[in-house]
Structures are given as structure tokens and as C-alpha cells.
Amino acid sequence: MVQTLELMPLVKRHIAKTISYRILSTIIGVLLMWWISGSIKVGAAFGLAELIYKPIQYFLHERFWYKFIKYGLKDKKNEINSRQG
Numbered sequence: 001m002v003q004t005l006e007l008m009p010l011v012k013r014h015i016a017k018t019i020s021y022r023i024l025s026t027i028i029g030v031l032l033m034w035w036i037s038g039s040i041k042v043g044a045a046f047g048l049a050e051l052i053y054k055p056i057q058y059f060l061h062e063r064f065w066y067k068f069i070k071y072g073l074k075d076k077k078n079e080i081n082s083r084q085g
Contacts, residue, residue, distance in 0.1 A: 006076055014062050022055045 026047045034043030 014059060018055050018059045021058060022051065026051050
């Protein structure tokens with residue numbers, strides 16, 4: 001009999017994903033706004049505003065999906081039972 005690990009994401013995983021996503025997105029946003037405006041000050045101001053607001057938005061979005069949206073999830077127990085049956 002093969003045992004399957006059932007991994008459950010913890011809140012700290014969502015926080016780590018939020019931080020890594022935000023760093024990448026902020027860098028891209030600053031560079032893009034600098035390129036569009038020609039001003040590093042505009043790029044930096046845009047990046048700072050995003051850095052403050054967007055992690056909160058992303059975290060809440062991630063938690064909402066985790067709690068309420070079941071799209072793309074499989075029930076591991078039913079899958080294991082159907083293989084044994």
C-alpha cells in the first residue's frame with residue numbers, strides 16, 4: 001500500500017508567497033513606470049505605493065480563494081478510495 005502525503009498549506013506559506021510576489025512585482029512596476037515617465041522619482045513613488053497596498057490585497061485574495069473557492073481542487077481521500085475499490 002502506498003501512502004500519500006496530504007500537505008496542508010499554512011498561513012505562513014501564504015505570507016511567504018505574498019512577500020516574494022510583491023518584491024518581484026514592485027521591481028517590475030518601478031522599472032516600467034521609470035521607463036514610461038522618464039523619471040526615477042515617479043517610478044519610486046509608484047513602487048512605494050504598490051509596496052504598501054498590494055501585499056494586503058494579494059494576501060486577502062489568496063485567503064479568500066483558499067477558504068471559499070474550490071475550483072481546481074481534488075479530494076485526495078476519495079481518489080485513494082476509488083483506486084482501492
